[in-house]
Amino acid sequence: MIVDDHEIVRRGIAEIIERAEDLKVVAEAGTVADALVRVRLVQPDVILVDLQLPDGTGIDILKVLKAEDLPSLPIILTSFDDDSAVAEGLAAGAKAFVLKNVRGNEIAEVVRQVAAGQVLLDDRTLTARKSDGDDPTANLTPSERKVLMLIGDGLSNREIGEKLGVAEKTVKNHITSLLAKMGLQRRTQVAAWVAGQRAAAWRTPTEN
Incomplete structure (x- = not known):
């Protein structure tokens, strides 16, 4: 499911995702209110949510998903590279944070990885996991x-x-x-x- 108040952006993302044989867009919305109605009804596996919406924010949607224990895994899609928004989004349950200047094939790949249970941070698709088995916190006080x-x-x-x-x-x-x-x-x-x-x-x- 895709939530973005700009129809051209929303349709563009939908077309990119629909090109992938293993992905399907099951719903779209342009406001928080409409998104909450549709996500409760459809319960998609993954929901891409714009951060800035006419009647609220993508964080508002994430908080409802979390409070109602809905199964949809959220990805925040935004044109703003905002540290505080990323932190707030992750605290609200976001599984990925993707800037809108990301390439089309990368959006599809992020959807796949989130659906598979990974937590990602992207302006360059940063994976939030240990690498090579090393503990990067080993030397912290x-x-x-x-x-x-x-x-x-x-x-x-x-x-x-x-x-x-x-x-x-x-x-x-x-x-x-x-x-x-x-x-x-x-x-x-x-x-x-x-x-x-x-x-x-x-x-x-x-x-x-």
């Missing part, structure tokens, strides 16, 4: 680990500082350090990595 997890919860630097009882500047210093140690460049990548770890943990059965 206890304070940096706390900041890492709170970023994954969608908290701002100010909110993290309030929660940990430290100055916002201290939080920024922790983030700068943990980014360097993890080999990342932006906090959105941190949020995606945490989301990927949580999703992987949720999928892994507990050993007896």
